[in-house]
Amino acid sequence: MSQVELAGYQVSRRSVPWMMAAVVAAMLPHVAHLPPWLLAICALCVGWRWGVHRGRLSYPPMRLQQLFAVLLIGAIALHYRTLAGHQAGTAALVAMFALKLLEMYKERDAYVVILIGYFVAATAFLFFFTLWMAAWILLVALLLTAALVAINASLDAPRLEPIKRSAMLFAQSVPLAILLFVVMPRLGPLWSIGLQPGDAQTGVSDEMSPGSIGSLVESDKLAFRVDFDGAAMPVTSRMYWRGLTLSSFDGRTWRPGRDLERYPALTWFPRGRQPEWLQRQEAARAQAGTLREWRYTVTLEPTQRPWLFALAVPYSDERAVGHVYDQSLRAPGPVKTLTRYRVISVEGMPRDPELPAWLRDDNLQLPDDAAPRARQWALQERAELPSDEAYAARVLQWFAEDGFSYTLSPPVLGAQPVDQFLFDTRRGFCEHYAGAFVLLMRAAGIPARVVAGYQGGEVNPVGGAVQVRQYDAHAWAEIWLYGRGWVQYDPTAVVAPDRITRGSRVALADQSRALQPGLLGDTPLGGSLRALGDAFDYLNHGWNQWVLGFDEQAQRGFLQRWLGGVSAWRIGMLVLGTGVAVVALLALWMFRDVLFRKTDPVTREYQRFCAGWAARGHARRADEGPYDYLARLSAAEPRRATELQRFIVIYVQLSYAGRAADRDALRKLRAARLQAC
Amino acid sequence: MDKLIQQAVAAVDTVLLGKRRQVQLSLACLFARGHLLIEDLPGMGKTTLAHALAKVLGLSYRRIQFTADLLPADVTGAAIFDREKQKFVFRPGPVFAQVLLADEINRATPRTQSALLEAMEERQVTVEGRSYPLPEPFFVIATQNPGSQMGTYPLPESQLDRFLMRIELGYPDPKVERALLSGEDPRGQIGRLEAVFTLEQLAKVQALVNQVHASDTLLDYVQRIVRQTRESDQVPMPLSPRGAMALLRAAKAFALVQGRSHVVPEDVQTVAPCVLEHRLRGSVGAGHSRGQSLTERVLTAVPVV
Numbered sequence: 016m017s018q019v020e021l022a023g024y025q026v027s028r029r030s031v032p033w034m035m036a037a038v039v040a041a042m043l044p045h046v047a048h049l050p051p052w053l054l055a056i057c058a059l060c061v062g063w064r065w066g067v068h069r070g071r072l073s074y075p076p077m078r079l080q081q082l083f084a085v086l087l088i089g090a091i092a093l094h095y096r097t098l099a100g101h102q103a104g105t106a107a108l109v110a111m112f113a114l115k116l117l118e119m120y121k122e123r124d125a126y127v128v129i130l131i132g133y134f135v136a137a138t139a140f141l142f143f144f145t146l147w148m149a150a151w152i153l154l155v156a157l158l159l160t161a162a163l164v165a166i167n168a169s170l171d172a173p174r175l176e177p178i179k180r181s182a183m184l185f186a187q188s189v190p191l192a193i194l195l196f197v198v199m200p201r202l203g204p205l206w207s208i209g210l211q212p213g214d215a216q217t218g219v220s221d222e223m224s225p226g227s228i229g230s231l232v233e234s235d236k237l238a239f240r241v242d243f244d245g246a247a248m249p250v251t252s253r254m255y256w257r258g259l260t261l262s263s264f265d266g267r268t269w270r271p272g273r274d275l276e277r278y279p280a281l282t283w284f285p286r287g288r289q290p291e292w293l294q295r296q297e298a299a300r301a302q303a304g305t306l307r308e309w310r311y312t313v314t315l316e317p318t319q320r321p322w323l324f325a326l327a328v329p330y331s332d333e334r335a336v337g338h339v340y341d342q343s344l345r346a347p348g349p350v351k352t353l354t355r356y357r358v359i360s361v362e363g364m365p366r367d368p369e370l371p372a373w374l375r376d377d378n379l380q381l382p383d384d385a386a387p388r389a390r391q392w393a394l395q396e397r398a399e400l401p402s403d404e405a406y407a408a409r410v411l412q413w414f415a416e417d418g419f420s421y422t423l424s425p426p427v428l429g430a431q432p433v434d435q436f437l438f439d440t441r442r443g444f445c446e447h448y449a450g451a452f453v454l455l456m457r458a459a460g461i462p463a464r465v466v467a468g469y470q471g472g473e474v475n476p477v478g479g480a481v482q483v484r485q486y487d488a489h490a491w492a493e494i495w496l497y498g499r500g501w502v503q504y505d506p507t508a509v510v511a512p513d514r515i516t517r518g519s520r521v522a523l524a525d526q527s528r529a530l531q532p533g534l535l536g537d538t539p540l541g542g543s544l545r546a547l548g549d550a551f552d553y554l555n556h557g558w559n560q561w562v563l564g565f566d567e568q569a570q571r572g573f574l575q576r577w578l579g580g581v582s583a584w585r586i587g588m589l590v591l592g593t594g595v596a597v598v599a600l601l602a603l604w605m606f607r608d609v610l611f612r613k614t615d616p617v618t619r620e621y622q623r624f625c626a627g628w629a630a631r632g633h634a635r636r637a638d639e640g641p642y643d644y645l646a647r648l649s650a651a652e653p654r655r656a657t658e659l660q661r662f663i664v665i666y667v668q669l670s671y672a673g674r675a676a677d678r679d680a681l682r683k684l685r686a687a688r689l690q691a692c
Numbered sequence: 693m694d695k696l697i698q699q700a701v702a703a704v705d706t707v708l709l710g711k712r713r714q715v716q717l718s719l720a721c722l723f724a725r726g727h728l729l730i731e732d733l734p735g736m737g738k739t740t741l742a743h744a745l746a747k748v749l750g751l752s753y754r755r756i757q758f759t760a761d762l763l764p765a766d767v768t769g770a771a772i773f774d775r776e777k778q779k780f781v782f783r784p785g786p787v788f789a790q791v792l793l794a795d796e797i798n799r800a801t802p803r804t805q806s807a808l809l810e811a812m813e814e815r816q817v818t819v820e821g822r823s824y825p826l827p828e829p830f831f832v833i834a835t836q837n838p839g840s841q842m843g844t845y846p847l848p849e850s851q852l853d854r855f856l857m858r859i860e861l862g863y864p865d866p867k868v869e870r871a872l873l874s875g876e877d878p879r880g881q882i883g884r885l886e887a888v889f890t891l892e893q894l895a896k897v898q899a900l901v902n903q904v905h906a907s908d909t910l911l912d913y914v915q916r917i918v919r920q921t922r923e924s925d926q927v928p929m930p931l932s933p934r935g936a937m938a939l940l941r942a943a944k945a946f947a948l949v950q951g952r953s954h955v956v957p958e959d960v961q962t963v964a965p966c967v968l969e970h971r972l973r974g975s976v977g978a979g980h981s982r983g984q985s986l987t988e989r990v991l992t993a994v995p996v997v
Contacts, residue, residue: 615909617909618909618997621997622997637992638961638993638996639996640956640958640996641956641958643958643961667954670907670997671907671955672952672953673905
């Protein structure tokens with residue numbers, strides 16, 4: 016029977032449920048981004064095909080299907096304004112996938128559906144990269160393969176046979192998959208598509224005007240994760256993850272310093288091209304041997320911004336990490352994928368003990384008409400106090416004692432937002448306090464800047480990584496003091512100490528619904544749910560670290576370490592060696608009975624006897640009993656008959672007649688064998 | 693005891709010329725308290741063998757010729773009204789014998805067959821609600837024509853299972869056939885056979901079968917055979933635990949007939965075709981097997997050690 020005839024058969028009824036399950040499972044991840052009308056059509060197609068399977072409906076006429084296909088493509092083109100791009104493309108694929116179900120009548124159609132199914136499943140990775148999605152897609156592939164098995168299974172096979180066989184196939188392919196994952200060269204993409212994450216979660220932005228951080232705090236999405244080398248880490252209240260500094264102020268909005276941008280600030284390794292300021296900073300780092308050093312790896316979620324977050328004073332020798340003059344780190348471009356970078360931070364290292372003039376100007380700049388009342392207050396207070404430090408302390412004391420409060424929903428501020436905040440409303444969050452503090456410093460002639468980043472984080476009890484979430488976003492201040500360089504001040508800390516010591520989740524629990532502990536709260540169930548969440552976080556982190564993070568560079572390092580070099584023949588040998596090992600293991604398993612059958616000393620002696628005679632061309636057939644073998648050997652070598660018989664008789668006595676195989680008997684058996692062989 | 697056994701073998705051998713192996717096997721079957729099914733074409737000496745066995749074992753012997761119109765009551769007996777006593781009296785049928793030769797068992801209808809087979813299993817007969825125990829010992833030696841012949845009802849698998857062994861006699865070799873042609877009719881010699889065993893001695897031999905030693909090595913081998921029948925895709929009916937026990941029991945009895953007090957793999961291999969073939973094949977191929985038999989295929993695939 017030819018292949019063509021086979022393909023003309025009706026699809027096996029047993030395979031349809033498997034196929035439907037696989038199709039639905041393959042489509043499910045796309046529910047997140049497909050338009051609802053398309054989802055409804057897909058559901059209709061699936062339901063219709065199920066109706067056909069149950070015998071309640073018949074296949075729609077061919078012409079209707081064709082018309083439908085054309086209409087659908089048109090509708091998708093209209094909806095997305097294009098058919099190119101990953102979103103419209105996937106939508107079209109899923110739509111055609113669903114339609115193909117309606118004409119799935121012959122086996123050939125079923126094969127097409129399954130092959131498209133694998134492809135649809137793979138497209139989910141255009142949108143999601145998590146461990147959970149990978150697990151789900153694995154399940155989809157399992158179901159698709161089960162459907163493939165079911166098409167070819169006999170009708171009387173057990174109901175769950177296809178999925179079992181499919182799981183078996185997957186289990187067998189695991190070693191190969193791991194091997195290919197590890198050694199397959201990471202080819203650069205032949206084409207690439209601009210992938211957007213679902214919603215552009217920007218995290219910290221490069222503009223700060225009251226209100227912009229308030230919207231951030233509501234989100235509990237992960238911003239980044241930090242793995243400290245070893246168990247030691249700073250207490251979370253002292254973890255100030257600096258992102259960027261804002262020193263340009265127009266009376267309402269803080270922006271990065273213009274001169275900082277103009278200065279050749281960004282420096283990339285190799286070190287040969289290090290500017291002089293960075294060399295100085297490195298020299299200081301080398302001298303600061305007695306200071307506390309933190310070494311850690313940051314895994315940053317996509318932000319669409321170039322800022323990299325680190326504790327002060329950071330240093331990284333990675334190629335893709337740049338150093339900015341304000342002691343912050345910068346990526347070469349917007350961070351669009353999960354990014355990992357290693358950082359060494361030296362706590363307490365003096366920064367800019369001597370302030371260059373251009374930087375000084377940048378950090379004293381104030382618009383002439385901004386906040387007249389605040390400036391007047393600043394000049395008065397500074398005049399009464401002996402030092403800049405004392406003045407800064409006075410400002411903090413004012414914030415702490417004069418009715419300032421911390422809130423996420425501050426009143427709207429008018430034309431002079433800082434004055435209005437300082438003297439009228441006195442309600443605000445970190446941005447208000449950081450901005451006002453810096454302005455008050457500058458008004459008194461102290462160079463100051465706003466720092467935007469994250470503060471704190473939670474330590475995951477599973478794995479010990481620090482998780483920093485979007486609601487940890489924070490703004491604070493740095494002022495330059497003579498002889499000390501830049502010193503960090505966090506005015507929010509005096510207004511709402513809880514925000515710093517216990518995290519914004521606690522400090523704002525009554526204000527923000529997103530941050531409330533949840534219905535279960537502190538009940539035991541809530542606790543175990545949190546523990547489960549921690550474990551999931553840890554798993555996902557491992558996935559990010561070992562699977563997603565295994566890029567070309569990691570692969571090169573890995574191969575270097577384990578193969579002692581990357582070359583075609585080494586990789587070839589690894590693949591070959593692993594293949595041989597896998598086959599050998601399988602063979603061991605299949606022939607385990609023969610290989611690992613326990614052999615007693617008597618049987619071993621007999622096998623030696625057999626081997627001896629096999630060498631002389633009289634091998635024992637596997638199914639030949641001892642007496643039959645004896646008869647054959649005696650016929651072949653009549654002169655040895657007596658010795659042969661003696662050995663066989665002793666052997667049978669020991670092996671079959673129940674005589675105890677003690678040492679003496681074994682010695683006799685051995686002697687008889689030596690004579691008979 | 694061994695002497696008696698060899699004497700019995702020799703005695704039967706004088707009647708059934710040149711079939712020593714089959715004689716040993718059938719004696720082993722009876723020593724193992726098993727029923728025997730002899731399958732071959734008519735005129736091969738089936739009845740002679742059965743008759744000679746009964747004689748040599750010193751047992752009472754009856755014979756039923758199975759035909760298509762034989763009824764269960766013809767086998768088991770029936771209750772008949774006695775005029776003088778004015779009540780029904782049970783008249784035992786031919787099944788009430790120590791050795792029953794059921795000749796051409798596959799010629800009878802399934803109903804009659806099952807009446808006999810029930811008697812074999814239960815060792816008693818139930819008529820009109822009353823049970824009558826059969827004599828002890830009770831052996832059935834059934835003969836059967838190959839299923840391919842016209843007008844036969846092949847025994848179903850479950851009933852084939854009741855027979856410990858199924859043997860074939862086969863044609864005698866030319867020398868033996870010449871002796872048959874030139875000598876006396878063996879049937880006449882049966883009358884001259886004398887009983888070798890007394891009832892007590894037979895019971896002793898049967899008890900001895902249980903004492904034959906089967907070593908762990910040998911049990912391993914038997915289990916490998918059993919597993920092979922279950923894993924091979926060439927075997928239509930894998931061996932049941934009862935089948936496995938039958939194999940071992942037959943091998944023990946055969947070892948005894950061979951004058952040994954322990955079983956060696958050759959014993960298993962010798963009895964295996966008789967014990968296994970009809971169990972593995974089922975009623976589908978109960979007739980003559982062509983080419984390599986299933987049992988041979990199984991045995992070839994299983995290493996002895």
